Amino acid sequence: MYLVIVVLFQEEQLDDMLSVFAELGLENTVVVEATRMQELLAFDVPIFAGLVGSSLGGKRYIKIVIAPSDDEHIGTKISRVAKDLDMDFSNRDVGMILTLPIKEYLSAED
Amino acid sequence: MVELTSFMKEKLICLDLKSTTKAGVFDEMSDIISQSDAVPDRDIFLAALKAREAVMTTSLGDGVGIPHARSDSIKKLVIAVGLSRQGIDFGTKGDPPVRIVFMFGIPAKETKLYIQVLAKISRFARKKANRDRLLAAKTEDEVYAIFDEFDSLTRG
Numbered sequence: 263m264y265l266v267i268v269v270l271f272q273e274e275q276l277d278d279m280l281s282v283f284a285e286l287g288l289e290n291t292v293v294v295e296a297t298r299m300q301e302l303l304a305f306d307v308p309i310f311a312g313l314v315g316s317s318l319g320g321k322r323y324i325k326i327v328i329a330p331s332d333d334e335h336i337g338t339k340i341s342r343v344a345k346d347l348d349m350d351f352s353n354r355d356v357g358m359i360l361t362l363p364i365k366e367y368l369s370a371e372d
Numbered sequence: 373m374v375e376l377t378s379f380m381k382e383k384l385i386c387l388d389l390k391s392t393t394k395a396g397v398f399d400e401m402s403d404i405i406s407q408s409d410a411v412p413d414r415d416i417f418l419a420a421l422k423a424r425e426a427v428m429t430t431s432l433g434d435g436v437g438i439p440h441a442r443s444d445s446i447k448k449l450v451i452a453v454g455l456s457r458q459g460i461d462f463g464t465k466g467d468p469p470v471r472i473v474f475m476f477g478i479p480a481k482e483t484k485l486y487i488q489v490l491a492k493i494s495r496f497a498r499k500k501a502n503r504d505r506l507l508a509a510k511t512e513d514e515v516y517a518i519f520d521e522f523d524s525l526t527r528g
Binding site: 286 | 373374484485487488490491492494495498499525526
């Protein structure tokens with residue numbers, strides 16, 4: 263079993279990504295609101311205030327979508343379907359997809 | 373990965389819907405979809421269709437409607453496609469008339485597949501190029517081929 267983690271730098275793309283997860287049949291999906299470290303530094307740590315207005319465009323929030331999957335190639339499939347929705351993960355501004363092996367999974371049977 | 377063409381084998385496709393009202397199209401396409409063994413009771417299907425529509429419109433707002441029914445009376449997922457030359461009034465103010473109708477029925481217990489198919493049809497319908505190609509199709513086989521090509525984008 264694997265855990266797929268999709269980090270979306272553009273939070274407005276969340277709806278599309280949830281649709282991708284739905285289409286691929288991913289269940290037990292959770293969405294996390296997060297902040298990039300550079301943004302936290304810029305806004306919350308005074309000495310790094312010089313980072314405000316940097317190339318990140320001042321976006322404070324990103325979205326992280328997480329789901330378990332039995333498919334070791336799920337990240338590739340997400341990327342392929344997302345590309346059809348104009349989310350191209352080869353573009354560094356879009357985000358990143360990570361697929362990690364799960365060593366132990368404890369949950370009620372679906 | 374779910375393939376739309378897997379549920380369109382019967383080619384329940386109408387290239388020129390006659391009705392211009394939502395109720396009329398529901399009737400017209402219920403006749404078409406109930407040609408499938410998957411929908412043994414047309415009236416129950418139509419009632420489920422209307423019940424879902426009463427919750428919230430299935431018009432996507434781009435000239436596309438996805439009316440659908442979840443019911444225990446439906447044996448398996450089946451998809452019908454209807455194209456309208458005149459456009460259909462789905463009663464959604466500000467939206468263009470619906471010219472492409474995806475109608476499907478699915479057993480009520482098939483929640484996961486329901487979500488997958490709805491998401492995939494929505495993805496297809498969002499692209500203007502896909503909508504334009506569909507509306508330009510002249511034959512049922514051509515319509516089917518468009519979906520086969522769409523499926524192939526994420527195949528393998």
